[in-house]
Amino acid sequence: xxxxTGSPKLRSAAWRISLWATLAFACGTLLVFLFLHRxxxxxxxxxxxxxxxGEVEVLGDVAERTPKDALYDRVVGEVAELAEKEVxxxxxxxxxxxxxVFFLQTGADASLKLxxxxxxxxxxxxxxxxxxxxxxxxxxxxxxxxxxxxxVASIRIDDxxxxxxxxxERDESRVLRNLSIRFFLFWLLLVLFGFAIVxxxxxxxxxHVREITEAASRIGHSDLTARVPTTKRNDEVSHLALTLNRMxxxxxxxMHQLHTITDSLAHDLRxxxxxxxxxxxxxLPAFPQAEKAEPIVSAIEELDRLTDxxxxxxxxxxxxxxxxxxNRVPVxxxxxxxxxxxxxxxxxxxxxxxxxLHSAGPLIVEADAALLHRMIANLFDNELKHSPSARSTSLxxxxxxxxxxxxxxxxxxxxDPEVLPHLFERRVKGRESNxxxxxxxxxxxxxxxxxxxxxxxNREEGxxxxxxxxxxxxx
Amino acid sequence: xxxxxxxxxIDIQSFLRTSLEEAGYQVEAATDGKTAExxxxxxxFDILIxxxxxxxxxxxxxxxxxxxxxxxxxxxxxxxxxxxxxRVLGLEQGGDDYLTKPFALAELLARLRNLLKRNNPPGSxxxxxxxxxxxxxxxxxxATRAGETLQLTPQEFVLLxxxxxxxxxxxxxxxxxxxxxxxxxxxxxNVVDVHIYRLRGKVDGPGQQPLIRTLRGMGYVLKDR
Numbered sequence: 118x119x120x121x122t123g124s125p126k127l128r129s130a131a132w133r134i135s136l137w138a139t140l141a142f143a144c145g146t147l148l149v150f151l152f153l154h155r156x157x158x159x160x161x162x163x164x165x166x167x168x169x170x171g172e173v174e175v176l177g178d179v180a181e182r183t184p185k186d187a188l189y190d191r192v193v194g195e196v197a198e199l200a201e202k203e204v205x206x207x208x209x210x211x212x213x214x215x216x217x218v219f220f221l222q223t224g225a226d227a228s229l230k231l232x233x234x235x236x237x238x239x240x241x242x243x244x245x246x247x248x249x250x251x252x253x254x255x256x257x258x259x260x261x262x263x264x265x266x267x268x269v270a271s272i273r274i275d276d277x278x279x280x281x282x283x284x285x286e287r288d289e290s291r292v293l294r295n296l297s298i299r300f301f302l303f304w305l306l307l308v309l310f311g312f313a314i315v316x317x318x319x320x321x322x323x324x325h326v327r328e329i330t331e332a333a334s335r336i337g338h339s340d341l342t343a344r345v346p347t348t349k350r351n352d353e354v355s356h357l358a359l360t361l362n363r364m365x366x367x368x369x370x371x372m373h374q375l376h377t378i379t380d381s382l383a384h385d386l387r388x389x390x391x392x393x394x395x396x397x398x399x400x401l402p403a404f405p406q407a408e409k410a411e412p413i414v415s416a417i418e419e420l421d422r423l424t425d426x427x428x429x430x431x432x433x434x435x436x437x438x439x440x441x442x443x444n445r446v447p448v449x450x451x452x453x454x455x456x457x458x459x460x461x462x463x464x465x466x467x468x469x470x471x472x473x474l475h476s477a478g479p480l481i482v483e484a485d486a487a488l489l490h491r492m493i494a495n496l497f498d499n500e501l502k503h504s505p506s507a508r509s510t511s512l513x514x515x516x517x518x519x520x521x522x523x524x525x526x527x528x529x530x531x532x533d534p535e536v537l538p539h540l541f542e543r544r545v546k547g548r549e550s551n552x553x554x555x556x557x558x559x560x561x562x563x564x565x566x567x568x569x570x571x572x573x574x575n576r577e578e579g580x581x582x583x584x585x586x587x588x589x590x591x592x
Numbered sequence: 593x594x595x596x597x598x599x600x601x602i603d604i605q606s607f608l609r610t611s612l613e614e615a616g617y618q619v620e621a622a623t624d625g626k627t628a629e630x631x632x633x634x635x636x637f638d639i640l641i642x643x644x645x646x647x648x649x650x651x652x653x654x655x656x657x658x659x660x661x662x663x664x665x666x667x668x669x670x671x672x673x674x675x676x677x678x679r680v681l682g683l684e685q686g687g688d689d690y691l692t693k694p695f696a697l698a699e700l701l702a703r704l705r706n707l708l709k710r711n712n713p714p715g716s717x718x719x720x721x722x723x724x725x726x727x728x729x730x731x732x733x734x735a736t737r738a739g740e741t742l743q744l745t746p747q748e749f750v751l752l753x754x755x756x757x758x759x760x761x762x763x764x765x766x767x768x769x770x771x772x773x774x775x776x777x778x779x780x781x782n783v784v785d786v787h788i789y790r791l792r793g794k795v796d797g798p799g800q801q802p803l804i805r806t807l808r809g810m811g812y813v814l815k816d817r
Contacts, residue, residue, distance in 0.1 A: 387693045388604065390694040391672070391693040391695065394694045394695075394696075395608065395697060398810070418808075456773055490775045491777050497781075502780065
């Protein structure tokens, strides 16, 4: 079955629905069949009882009218044998059928007077005497040596003797057994067929639901302009698809609006910043002496800090709304970390901080290279600024599942426990921090934008640990 | 060098014009796409500076239109946008360059020089660089100052090479990060300064004339006089 291709959850949903429906269906049809079976069984019983009563009456008649001479036994015996040939429900293929019927006549003293049937008549007589059979009322008789009971009808004739006609229920139960087997097979077929229909209908519907889910999750993480697949059918599932698409329209429009706002805010602030910076710069050479240039120089530095703050604020704002725009390319994290260590190593060793990288070689992720650069730089900046007494920093990079796992650990004092739960929020900074409190919020923002995670904790043996995961590919 | 400056902000246009003319460019300016097209058709330019946010059209469409009508001069794109457009990256691969606002003038001038150099490659690249008594052998990756070999790491050599190639001109921290480490980032810490400080310790020995100067608020300059 192709259900192996489906996601396990939906497959189990299809299974569950089909199983319950089939169970209900099976119970219902089983009841109907049981009722039919009972009806047929009682009908067969009625027919064989009617035959027995009719035949035993005829035989009684014959026995009464036949002169009680030497030929009596032969005449009655012949008639009884003839009657045996008209047994109802008889299986024609069975040749030795004469053991299914017996004829027995007892005298007035309840002794065996006449016996027509297979074997000897005594066991039958004993059984009849033990069972106490009433005339005109066929009843079951268990004879020793026979697993299947006989149906026996009796009649008392005027000379005080009784006539018993017995019919084995073997043929009747065979017919009923055949009927049961046919009913069961037919019922099984019906149930399987019903299950197949329900299962395939449900699965088809759920496949559509799954397609919608998959498309929606793809849209959620990459392309907001795409839409979930819709069908021409006018059912609940296609309504779901339409509703989702309408919701996506609204999300896309508000996302677009957010981009427009941040873009125009950036533009409106950056243009004057550019003009101011430019003017400050061209006014610089006019002051050759350092003291006079000082205010301009520090104004430029302030401007640069302001610009950086503006950029990071907008990035964090967009990322918090899951609206950071990514330009995914293959990035080798191993190489990136080596370059970053190369860049930061001198600053770190100035502070007496040893840095080491443990990596198993190239590790490619589909990510926005510029954002990753800035994210790693932020982590390193954070390490430089906030670990005053750390002696060593270790970086570990490896693949875990479908993600790249990057762990940064140091042996410094660790994070302030008060700050730790809010570390990745905007404007949260340690007591000794002199930054604008956006660094780790930005790291979190970039990881989120890539559908990754950042967690910070204090190591048991002392020191801080920051763990970043980035999925290997965007799907 | 004839340069076409397409920028709608008058303030920015005016200071750019001043500093570009100071740097020896012959500047024509336009404030919208239409004017820029007309100017570009009328007379050929060696290089263009195009702002992305023009009042009448998108800067990218203007560049593509100019390419269609046969203007092949390299373009430096100025962008005040937040994210770098895929199309800008496409143009960058096609030989153009971009700069996000606000920028340091030194960086703008350096990128212009690079674009011009890329489009007119010299016949053969020199294998040695010389600035005063500092000499770099680009093939053997060796640097000497006044005849004495400097013990440089490969990264330090690349950094010194970049400073030498721009001797006498200001290089900013972001230019160094871009060219030496290949990253457009703005670190919160003074990582570049520490690299320069170490390099200076090796290049400017005791009693020697200091070659690497720091210009606060701007960057560094390797003295060539």
